[in-house]
Amino acid sequence: MASIEALQRQDSTDGVRSVLEGALDRYGFDRFIISGLPDKSKDIRKFVVLSRWDEEWFARYSERDYLKVDPMVRHCFTTSLPFDWAAAPYDRENNAAARQMLDEARDFGMTNGICVPLHLENGMQGIFSLVGDPTRLQITERLELQMLSLYTLGQLRFVSTFSAEDTTRRTITPREAEVLKWAAMGKTAGEIAEITGTTVRTVNQHCENAQRRLGTRNRLHTVVEAMRRNLITL
Known part of the structure; x- marks a missing residue:
């Protein structure tokens, strides 16, 4: 957008x-x-x-x-x-x-x-x-x-409230970024699992881990926050 x-x-x-x-x-x-x-x-x-x-x-x-x-x-x-x-x-x-x-x-x-x-x-x-x-x-x-x-x-x-220290601390792994990128493009957990060669459970775990790292409330909020921090790009 x-x-x-x-x-x-x-x-x-x-x-x-x-x-x-x-x-x-x-x-x-x-x-x-x-x-x-x-x-x-x-x-x-x-x-x-x-x-x-x-x-x-x-x-x-x-x-x-x-x-x-x-x-x-x-x-x-x-x-x-x-x-x-x-x-x-x-x-x-x-x-x-x-x-x-x-x-x-x-x-x-x-x-x-x-x-x-x-x-x-x-x-x-x-x-x-x-x-x-x-x-x-x-x-x-x-x-x-x-x-x-x-x-x-x-x-x-x-x-x-931005600070460089906070940005350094709140990051995500490359695999979590990949999963969130596909989620941002409207893919379901099942579709992401097929694309990445993993399981739905693993996809959901990556989303939950990213959510915890970024301090967000749900998957959509996690995607938005990752985009805002330039951690994923579409």
Whole structure:
């Protein structure tokens, strides 16, 4: 993805924001927020990583503690997969607070969107929420958006906390890099095993070892982090 390559070249938060906004515009999403999801007693404004939400709406969302009733936020704690806003379950008839929040969001043009659950530092759950019509997205585009969100988060961490010592310590073996490269190209564990002349179990072990070395949460996150660190190239 050209956007991921462009993100990799950024060395500032403003640069990451510019690339991300350009990419999301091409997918048809005009507003977004990347944020941690703190305990409901805390102010979400302190945990926002990057945002292009309407300022008036975000102020209202924060002041009225809509974090506590937001169906999309609640659903992020039950799944690791991207989902359409409409797929976040809630009882419209009996949950007046959530209904009010969603109705007010529509007044600000936020009628539909897509969410990507994220894992932040120290085990905190996070969210990448985009405003727009997700129904026209192809399956590959949904995967691209998930990778874009993870890569954006990784690059933001990189520009704020990078150190040469950390890069030296967090590396992977040539075999792990080979497996991750094929995974990045969409190959299944079975297909990678056949290509590399190993077993599915060995392929999965290489992925798990790379995940542990890079401190990532899952296979997709591992692929993205390896790309960000130039440990694999496509």
